[in-house]
Amino acid sequence: MEAVVVEDLVKVYRGGIRAVDGVSFSIAEQEVFGFLGPNGAGKSTTIKCVIGLLRPTSGRIRVFGVDVEKDPGIAKRTIGYAAQETAVDDQLTGWENLYLQGRFYRLSREEIRRRGEEVLRLFGLWERRNDLAQTYSGGMLKRLDIACALLHRPRLLFLDEPTLGLDVQTRKAIWDYIRKLREEQKMTIFLTTHYMEEADELCDRVAIIDRGRILALDRPGALKAALGGDLITLKFASADDRVPSLLSAIRALPGVRDLRSSPDGVHWIRVEQRGDRLIPELVQLALAHGVPVDSVRLKRPTLDDVYLHYTGREIREAASSREEHVRARILQRRVRR
Amino acid sequence: MILRDALYVARRELLKFFRARTRLVVAVIQPLLWLGLMGNMMQGLAQNPFVERLLGTGSYLAFMTPGVLLMTVLFGGVFAGMSIVWDRRIGYLEKLLAAPISRAAIPLGKMLAAAVQGGFQGLLILLIATGLGVRFATGLPGALFALLVAMVFSFTLSGFSLALAVRFTSQETLMAVVNFFTMPLVFTSNALFPREAMPRWLAAVAQVNPVTHAVTPIRQVLLSGWDWLGMGPSLLVIGGLALLMLVVAGRSFGRATVE
Numbered sequence A: 001m002e003a004v005v006v007e008d009l010v011k012v013y014r015g016g017i018r019a020v021d022g023v024s025f026s027i028a029e030q031e032v033f034g035f036l037g038p039n040g041a042g043k044s045t046t047i048k049c050v051i052g053l054l055r056p057t058s059g060r061i062r063v064f065g066v067d068v069e070k071d072p073g074i075a076k077r078t079i080g081y082a083a084q085e086t087a088v089d090d091q092l093t094g095w096e097n098l099y100l101q102g103r104f105y106r107l108s109r110e111e112i113r114r115r116g117e118e119v120l121r122l123f124g125l126w127e128r129r130n131d132l133a134q135t136y137s138g139g140m141l142k143r144l145d146i147a148c149a150l151l152h153r154p155r156l157l158f159l160d161e162p163t164l165g166l167d168v169q170t171r172k173a174i175w176d177y178i179r180k181l182r183e184e185q186k187m188t189i190f191l192t193t194h195y196m197e198e199a200d201e202l203c204d205r206v207a208i209i210d211r212g213r214i215l216a217l218d219r220p221g222a223l224k225a226a227l228g229g230d231l232i233t234l235k236f237a238s239a240d241d242r243v244p245s246l247l248s249a250i251r252a253l254p255g256v257r258d259l260r261s262s263p264d265g266v267h268w269i270r271v272e273q274r275g276d277r278l279i280p281e282l283v284q285l286a287l288a289h290g291v292p293v294d295s296v297r298l299k300r301p302t303l304d305d306v307y308l309h310y311t312g313r314e315i316r317e318a319a320s321s322r323e324e325h326v327r328a329r330i331l332q333r334r335v336r337r
Numbered sequence B: 001m002i003l004r005d006a007l008y009v010a011r012r013e014l015l016k017f018f019r020a021r022t023r024l025v026v027a028v029i030q031p032l033l034w035l036g037l038m039g040n041m042m043q044g045l046a047q048n049p050f051v052e053r054l055l056g057t058g059s060y061l062a063f064m065t066p067g068v069l070l071m072t073v074l075f076g077g078v079f080a081g082m083s084i085v086w087d088r089r090i091g092y093l094e095k096l097l098a099a100p101i102s103r104a105a106i107p108l109g110k111m112l113a114a115a116v117q118g119g120f121q122g123l124l125i126l127l128i129a130t131g132l133g134v135r136f137a138t139g140l141p142g143a144l145f146a147l148l149v150a151m152v153f154s155f156t157l158s159g160f161s162l163a164l165a166v167r168f169t170s171q172e173t174l175m176a177v178v179n180f181f182t183m184p185l186v187f188t189s190n191a192l193f194p195r196e197a198m199p200r201w202l203a204a205v206a207q208v209n210p211v212t213h214a215v216t217p218i219r220q221v222l223l224s225g226w227d228w229l230g231m232g233p234s235l236l237v238i239g240g241l242a243l244l245m246l247v248v249a250g251r252s253f254g255r256a257t258v259e
Helices: A043-050 A072-077 A094-104 A109-122 A138-150 A168-185 A196-202 A220-226 A242-251 A275-288 A303-311 A322-336 B002-019 B021-041 B049-055 B060-077 B080-090 B092-098 B105-131 B139-165 B171-187 B200-208 B210-224 B228-257
Strands: A002-012 A018-028 A032-036 A058-063 A079-082 A156-160 A188-193 A205-210 A213-218 A230-236 A256-261 A266-271 A293-299
Touching: A002 A043, A002 A188, A018 A043, A018 A188, A018 A213, A032 A043, A032 A196, A043 A058, A043 A156, A043 A188, A072 A079, A079 A138, A079 B092, A094 A109, A094 A138, A094 B002, A109 A138, A138 A156, A138 A168, A168 A188, A168 A196, A188 A196, A196 A303, A205 A220, A205 A303, A213 A220, A213 A303, A220 A303, A230 A275, A242 A256, A242 A275, A266 A275, A275 A293, B002 B021, B002 B105, B021 B060, B021 B105, B060 B105, B060 B139, B060 B171, B060 B210, B080 B092, B080 B105, B080 B139, B080 B171, B092 B105, B105 B139, B105 B228, B139 B171, B139 B210, B139 B228, B171 B210, B200 B210, B210 B228
Parallel strands: A032 A188, A032 A205, A079 A156, A156 A188
Antiparallel strands: A002 A018, A002 A058, A205 A213, A230 A266, A230 A293, A256 A266
C-alpha cells in the first residue's frame, strides 16, 4: 500500500491566495520523500493538508488508505509531525513534554514510560529528562521535538525543515537518526528542506515545488542527470601541435558528449555521467600523446543546480515582484498561526 | 474522551502555574495588601451606623472579602487567553491540533485549569481573611460554597478571554483589550462598594454586571446565612454564563483553527 496518495490537491486561503494549485504525488512505504522549494512555495501548506491541520479546497488525500478528511482521528494516529518551529513547552521538563504528548495520542502510562525511555535514549536526552526544557540547547530542543513526534510510533513521520538553524554536528546527527528510523522502524518519512545537500543525502525521491505546483519529481540522481551530466575542465601544461590530435582522441572516448576549447587553452568536456572515472583515462591519453597535464577539475551538477534550473532565481526576495513577496509573507503567517 | 483530553490540557497549565514561584508569591501578597491595607483603611468608615446599615456589617473587611476574592479570580481568569496566544506563537497549538484529540478539549482544558487556579487563589484569600478575623456566618460549608462560585466565575472569564485570544496574535494586544474590560467590570459592581450607596444609574449597571451576581451570593453566606431563594437568580446567571462561555470559547476556537 502507498503511505500517502495526494490527488489534485488545491488549497485556496481566504482572500483568494492559491497556496497549492493542483498537486499530485504518492509516497511508497518506507520511502524518504523530500519537498524542495522557496519560501511560500506551498510546501508547508501541502503538509498541513495531509496531516489534517488544514482543510483542502479540493482534491483527495489518503494516508495508508485512510481518507484524511473523513477519518482524521484514524489518520492522525498513524502520523508523527515535527513542525518547523520547535514546539516544545520550555516551562516543562523534557519528560513532561513527552508524557503529555503521549497522553494526547492516547498512550497508556506504561507505554509512555517504556517508549519514552527508548526515544530519549535514542536522542541522547535521557540524562536531561528532568531538566526544564528552557535549559536545553537549540539542537536538544529539536531532538526533543522529534522524539515527541516519534513516541506513538507513527508509520509516517513528517519533518518540516528538521535541521533549520542547527550546527553541522547536530544536523549530521539528525540525518543519522532519520536513516536509522527508516531502517530500524520501517518508517516512511516526508521532509521539507531548504538544504539541497540534505535532500540529496537523505531522500529517495524529491519533488521541487514552486508557486503551488510540482515542477519536477524524481530521484535526486535522475534529476541531476537530466540537467546534462558532469563537466570536466582540462588544462595542458604546453600548447603544441600534438594537442589537436589528443583532443580528437578524447572526443572519441565513450560517454563524452561535447568538447569545447577556449583560445587560451582551457578545454571543457561534458560527460554523460561518472566524470570521475574518465579522469584517469584522460590523463593517460594525454601522456600517451606526450602532452603534460597542468590541471583537471570535475564539476558535477548538484541539487542546487537542479533547484535553480526549475525555480529560477536564487534569492527570492530580491528578485521577486512585490506581489510575490506579499504572497510569501501572508502564506508564512497563515501557516504559522 | 473529550474530558480526558481536556484534563491533560489542564494538567499542562497547572504544572506551569504551580511551578512559577514568583507568580505564587504575588498571588499571596496581592490579596494580603488589599485586605490588610484597604480593609484597615476603610474600617473607620464602617463605624458610622448609616454606613454599617449599607454594608450589612460593621466590618468593612468582611464586606470586601467577597469582592477581593472575585477581583483576584477575575484578574487571573482573564489571562487564560494569554496561554493560547503563546501556544500559537511557539507552535504548540499546532502540535495539539495535529494530535488525535478533540478540538474542543483545548479550550475546555484551559478553562478547567483556570477554575482550579481560581480555587487555589480563592483559598489563599479566605485563609488570609480568616487570619485577619473574618468569619463566615455559615461556617465551613459557606466558605466552600464561596470557593465554588469563585471557581465557576474563573472558568467563565477564562472562556471569555480565550474567545478573545483566538483573534489576536500578540499578547500585548490581548492584554490591552482584556484590561479594557476588567477594571470597569470591578468598579461597576458591588465588589468594593455597596450597591445601595450607588447613584441610580451605576446601581442599574451593577445589577447587570456578572461580577455583582458572583459577589452577592458569597456576601450573603458570609454576612448573614443561607438564602437559596434570594441567591437563586444570581446563581442561575453565574451558571448560565459559564455554559454560555464554554460554547462561545469552543466555537470561536473552532472557527479560528479550522481553515
